[in-house]
Amino acid sequence: MEMPRPLSELPKAHLHLHFTGSMRHSTLIELAQEQGLHLPDALKEDWPPKLRATDERGWFRFQRLYDIARTVLQRESDVYRLVREAAEDEAAEGSRWLEIQVDPSGYAHRFGGLTPTLELMLDAAHKAAGYAGIGVAVVVAANRTRHPLDAKTLARLATQYMDQGVVGFGLSNDERRGRARDFDGAFRLAKRAGLLAVPHGGELLGAGSVAECVDVLGADRVGHGVRAAESPRLMELLADRRITCEICPTSNIGLGVVEQAEDVPLRRLFDAGVPIALGADDPLLFGARLLPQYELARQVYGFGDAELAELARQSVRASAAPESVRENLLKEIDGWLASEGPEVPEGAAG
Template sequence: MGNNLNQQSGRDLSKLPKAHLHLHFTGSLRPQSLTDLAQAKQIRLPANLLDHHPLRLPADRRGWFRFQRAYDAARALVRDEETMRRIVKEAAEDDAAEGSKRLEIQVDPTSYAPFVGGITPALEIILDEAKQASARTGVEVAVIVAASRMQHPLNARTLARLARQYAGDQPGEVVGFGLSNDERNGNALDWEPAFRLARQAGLAALPHGGELRGPNGVKDVMKHLGPIRLGHGIRATEDPRLLEELVARDVAFEVCPASNVSLGVFSDAKQVPLRQLYDSDALISLNADDPLLFRSRLVDQYETARELGFSDEELAEIARRSIKSSLASDTSKRQWLAEVDQWLLTSPKDA
């Protein structure tokens, strides 16, 4: 998908102000940057990182293993401060080009700690570059520290203590604490102590839930981790009573259509229950998740929604909900919401 399509069909979606709330650090790498890094380090990449096609995997353990293997191959190239800064810098630049006003990028610093002197330097490098990238691009770049379900829960407590030291709502600060990787691994209860530590410091609880597991997985996360946003959460739609409860509690959904299709949760974008979520008045945002692997960035998600029948007015409303779901200051939110209204006032041929 591209700008030719969105300009012919309506207002330019790359100019629609929006917030990007679900983007993984290594998964945000530009494909060309990945190739450049591999050539510089003389590392041979697996074919599925070079063929320019999105991953298409079954929604089972075998499919997740293949996804994780591809992600790990990319992560193996991130072994110095320069590369870490490059990832943040380019993510901010790409978001700026797509109308994003706020990027909340998530990272597990333990993956990069061995190469830069520990988890504290790893996080500080990312935070410092996020602050600099915010100043250069005008996109507010904040950070979510995310533990992994594939690591021992004690590791999550270490990360929560680290995240607490850098808590804030400004660019270059830690705004939340997450839990990523295969949500079928372990129970949310295992990570409850880490999330309690994070919440005590004012950090938002932002775990993954409701993509690979259905409504029971969402209930598990809600019971033990106290999230204000769900990473995905899409399968809460399978339980109308649960969905109604989440909407009533203003729990936001970080919807990632390309991820849902690539990971085999839905066979195509038409099956993603975005309309159901929208009509329920849920706080939703559209997000790219891992564009390196899914070959689909932020504006592509809005173009997918347009192809599913969402009007420009409805796309603007999704953008508003994404901004309201962000952890930005009220002042920033008011400004961006006014800019969304302005986008709608511009005629499609001029937008």
């Protein structure tokens, strides 16, 4: 009898990981202790925190914890460490290409302004890639709660660093506090320059939020997009246009988008032909990195190894990785599927 193939050996791309949220919990604790910073119990003894962001108060608590975590990154060496450790963790889970999402505005006051901050993060990504032996690229993300002109500034900055590792332009934070259409100018700038458009949508709001990202912002991928499952017509559109949804099951559960893992409509979206890239979103706050998302697909959503391989292929196809990298990864995924799973030891339960 064969056991399922090891998911840690399945080559894959990770397209939905936020910079601060990628930090190891142990690193958060260590840096806070070094700097004499107080962390709330939710980030220490009661970690991962119990979150529910479906109302304003819940989102405020989530954002507050995120902002507290950001304060431990005081030195350039902290930035290099965070990205290096994130890349190491990706490599250990079989992730061979990472697109990490950053909003330089959150650190600009600490590292000399927007441009020096982005240059620091890009250099950290370059060094981390070499250290871990994987590809690491950067998505610059605007904040929905700030003025659209700030987003235009970030879009212009992102386009200036396309040859140094910026591959996409995103839009994050609470989608209830900023309509996608308000940021169409910034996305036009980014798309015109050749960046991927990867706004968040369809997490705390429904299918209409996903549709607005697609119709107004020209989304190539949608961050989350899980609520697209509420509209068969929208799922058909996403499938036809090959617009990928970056589904983050553990995040959906942690923020109260769904009550339990079984309620994430991953199977419905996949069966409708919607391209999917599984993501971890913010492991620091949700307690799970990329590999557990694939484990949920196997254990909860009933994906067999051939379907898991297809999920991995979809993540690679939706990435901004160079064509040669994509081709090699797709071949390696085929090799994973063609290999025989480990045998069950004699006498083990069947």
